[in-house]
Amino acid sequence: MKLSKKNLDQRLNHVYDAIIVGGGAGGLSAAIYLQRYRLSCLVIEKGRGRSFWMQDVTNYLGFSPHTSGRDLLQKGQDHVLSLEGDFLRGYVEDVQDEGETFAVKVKVGKEDSSYPVFRTKYLIAASGIIDNLPKLDNMQNVYDYAGYNLHVCMICDGYEMRDKKCGLFVASEGAINTAFVLNWFTPYITVFTQGLFSVGEEMRQKLQEYGFPLVETPIQRFLGHDHEMTGVELTDGSTVDLETGLVSMGSHYHNEYLQAIDLNWKGGNLVTDSMCRTSHPRIFALGDLKEGINQVSIAVADGTLAATAIWREIRRAAPPRRWEEHLATQEAVL
Amino acid sequence: MKLSKKNLDQRLNHVYDAIIVGGGAGGLSAAIYLQRYRLSCLVIEKGRGRSFWMQDVTNYLGFSPHTSGRDLLQKGQDHVLSLEGDFLRGYVEDVQDEGETFAVKVKVGKEDSSYPVFRTKYLIAASGIIDNLPKLDNMQNVYDYAGYNLHVCMICDGYEMRDKKCGLFVASEGAINTAFVLNWFTPYITVFTQGLFSVGEEMRQKLQEYGFPLVETPIQRFLGHDHEMTGVELTDGSTVDLETGLVSMGSHYHNEYLQAIDLNWKGGNLVTDSMCRTSHPRIFALGDLKEGINQVSIAVADGTLAATAIWREIRRAAPPRRWEEHLATQEAVL
Numbered sequence: 001m002k003l004s005k006k007n008l009d010q011r012l013n014h015v016y017d018a019i020i021v022g023g024g025a026g027g028l029s030a031a032i033y034l035q036r037y038r039l040s041c042l043v044i045e046k047g048r049g050r051s052f053w054m055q056d057v058t059n060y061l062g063f064s065p066h067t068s069g070r071d072l073l074q075k076g077q078d079h080v081l082s083l084e085g086d087f088l089r090g091y092v093e094d095v096q097d098e099g100e101t102f103a104v105k106v107k108v109g110k111e112d113s114s115y116p117v118f119r120t121k122y123l124i125a126a127s128g129i130i131d132n133l134p135k136l137d138n139m140q141n142v143y144d145y146a147g148y149n150l151h152v153c154m155i156c157d158g159y160e161m162r163d164k165k166c167g168l169f170v171a172s173e174g175a176i177n178t179a180f181v182l183n184w185f186t187p188y189i190t191v192f193t194q195g196l197f198s199v200g201e202e203m204r205q206k207l208q209e210y211g212f213p214l215v216e217t218p219i220q221r222f223l224g225h226d227h228e229m230t231g232v233e234l235t236d237g238s239t240v241d242l243e244t245g246l247v248s249m250g251s252h253y254h255n256e257y258l259q260a261i262d263l264n265w266k267g268g269n270l271v272t273d274s275m276c277r278t279s280h281p282r283i284f285a286l287g288d289l290k291e292g293i294n295q296v297s298i299a300v301a302d303g304t305l306a307a308t309a310i311w312r313e314i315r316r317a318a319p320p321r322r323w324e325e326h327l328a329t330q331e332a333v334l
Numbered sequence: 335m336k337l338s339k340k341n342l343d344q345r346l347n348h349v350y351d352a353i354i355v356g357g358g359a360g361g362l363s364a365a366i367y368l369q370r371y372r373l374s375c376l377v378i379e380k381g382r383g384r385s386f387w388m389q390d391v392t393n394y395l396g397f398s399p400h401t402s403g404r405d406l407l408q409k410g411q412d413h414v415l416s417l418e419g420d421f422l423r424g425y426v427e428d429v430q431d432e433g434e435t436f437a438v439k440v441k442v443g444k445e446d447s448s449y450p451v452f453r454t455k456y457l458i459a460a461s462g463i464i465d466n467l468p469k470l471d472n473m474q475n476v477y478d479y480a481g482y483n484l485h486v487c488m489i490c491d492g493y494e495m496r497d498k499k500c501g502l503f504v505a506s507e508g509a510i511n512t513a514f515v516l517n518w519f520t521p522y523i524t525v526f527t528q529g530l531f532s533v534g535e536e537m538r539q540k541l542q543e544y545g546f547p548l549v550e551t552p553i554q555r556f557l558g559h560d561h562e563m564t565g566v567e568l569t570d571g572s573t574v575d576l577e578t579g580l581v582s583m584g585s586h587y588h589n590e591y592l593q594a595i596d597l598n599w600k601g602g603n604l605v606t607d608s609m610c611r612t613s614h615p616r617i618f619a620l621g622d623l624k625e626g627i628n629q630v631s632i633a634v635a636d637g638t639l640a641a642t643a644i645w646r647e648i649r650r651a652a653p654p655r656r657w658e659e660h661l662a663t664q665e666a667v668l
Contacts, residue, residue: 025395028395029393029395029631032393032395033393035493036392036393036492036493037492037493037518038492038493038496038518038519058370059363059366059367059370059638060396060634061359061362061363061366061406061409061410061413061634061637062394062396062397062401062406062409062410063396063409064409064413065413065416067396072395072396075395075396075397075398076395076396079395079398079399082399083493155642158370158371158372159369159370159371159372159417162372180654181649183654183655183656184371184372184649184652184655185372186655187655187656187657187658188657188660189657208664209656210654210656210657211656211657211658211659211660211661211664212657212660213660274608293638293639293642295635295638297363297631297634297635297637297638298635298638298639300394300395300631300634300635301629301631301632301634301635301636302635303395303631304393304627304629304631304632305627305632308489308627315515315518318518320514320517320544321517321518321520321521322517322521322543322544322545323521323522323523323544323545323546324521324545325545326522326545326546326547327545330542330545
């Protein structure tokens with residue numbers, strides 16, 4: 001059921017089989033499988049993750065290419081609730097390993113917050129990433145285009161950028177190398193650094209060899225209308241025409257709640273085995289939070305794997321279920 | 335485009351980046367990604383694979399639980415065609431490794447067949463499995479219920495069988511062990527061997543301990559109406575009431591076309607690396623054909639992985655794309 005401040009006390013004495021931090025594609029897939037494995041789970045979703053922003057999920061089998069991430073998530077949430085899974089809007093602040101269980105502390109409500117602690121046998125970390133976007137005075141101007149024709153993922157949307165005049169927005173010299181992959185899709189690339197760092201001579205030369213202009217003047221604002229970005233205006237008043245853009249400014253992970261637990265990380269990613277199990281036997285990690293390709297399809301499969309591994313363990317430890325009435329009949333006959 | 339006998343000669347001189355054997359969930363996902371990576375691919379689908387039979391895809395994120403496998407596949411096929419991927423209804427008879435390319439021989443049309451040979455750089459084996467079903471004189475009687483409440487996959491449909499009177503249909507003693515997993519979902523299990531093999535004393539005792547009746551008399555027919563199986567009639571005229579059933583009689587793989595190629599197998603499954611690459615560097619395997627869990631979500635992710643690995647290789651070997659006009663302008667300025 002949908003939990004909120006009003007009814008969450010009903011679950012404070014319950015020990016879940018799994019608590020899933022993050023209600024994105026991976027977390028919801030895990031919850032669907034867990035509930036169908038007859039296990040009990042709670043999905044805790046802070047809102048506004050990466051897939052929430054996607055206007056078009058363009059490469060997930062079975063969806064028309066104009067389905068939004070928001071629609072996908074809503075369908076998954078409804079599915080989980082229809083299977084009697086629990087869903088809570090809240091922010092996971094801390095997880096403590098208590099041995100047999102984890103204590104999961106959640107902040108619920110932005111104002112007048114309550115801080116319930118839920119208990120679970122297994123923890124699934126599916127809290128994903130948040131893409132760094134260009135920082136402008138008026139962030140609404142960025143949000144107007146991000147997820148529309150200002151993209152954050154080349155694998156997802158390289159195709160949408162094909163042979164278009166594309167701005168590549170970066171925050172480090174290393175990220176400029178994205179241009180030399182992006183050119184598979186389009187050679188009409190202009191690199192914007194916003195003057196956030198200095199570009200070395202070698203990189204300048206390489207860009208010149210490829211014919212990719214380098215713009216170091218900060219951006220004043222994105223130009224466009226109806227969520228279609230058509231260029232940028234720089235702080236010196238000049239403008240650059242564009243047809244699309246790719247933001248490659250890194251991302252940050254929502255993983256602070258795992259700080260108290262000793263886990264094997266590789267950068268911001270959790271290292272997992274083939275069933276998405278981390279170095280802690282009762283913690284799994286899915287999707288963008290773990291190593292690998294950041295794609296909806298991968299996260300959904302990760303949810304399948306983690307849920308199946310958890311089910312196997314719980315099932316094997318459970319007492320066998322016999323057909324009692326039939327046993328009674330057998331005995332009566334004997 | 336959709337290929338048929340009439341237009342396939344248009345592609346006989348083309349070298350595809352990838353030919354995908356099998357238009358199930360994995361193959362279609364691969365094709366969507368490949369086309370979006372600006373690569374050219376052909377999906378060859380023989381028809382009537384496992385997912386085609388599923389009446390309800392119940393655990394794939396974003397789908398309402400009453401979407402049929404057929405609907406999922408049709409949506410995927412439309413998606414591939416909209417991305418200008420090629421799709422052919424046909425049966426892959428043989429694959430020959432020619433070094434740089436593979437020659438893929440296809441039988442098109444059941445009558446008056448033609449046998450075109452297509453060429454491709456990479457091969458994706460996504461031809462899946464076909465479940466063995468009970469063999470009755472009137473197979474239509476089996477097809478009337480298979481995929482409805484006569485299931486073939488416990489992970490997919492264990493939930494649908496929960497606490498129901500369930501027939502478990504097996505063809506070997508080993509498969510009887512399925513009962514001791516299935517009892518997680520329901521303890522009301524009757525095992526049907528159809529007299530296909532003899533059951534050892536130890537297994538008989540175990541079944542008795544669990545209260546699971548063992549029926550060795552062959553089945554005459556399934557009883558029921560409107561695709562809802564309600565029991566079986568045995569050849570001795572007696573009947574057994576059931577509410578659902580699980581067929582666990584093994585499956586066979588459509589993999590004969592790979593016979594001429596030396597590959598690493600584990601039973602009927604191809605061994606692959608984390609990107610679904612087989613022991614042959616230009617052959618990938620997806621979904622049920624490779625090791626792992628047979629689930630739509632896994633196959634879809636496999637398609638993502640294989641397509642991405644192929645794209646990376648082709649892209650890295652390709653000449654760099656420069657912004658030629660801009661280079662010309664630069665030179666003019668100098």
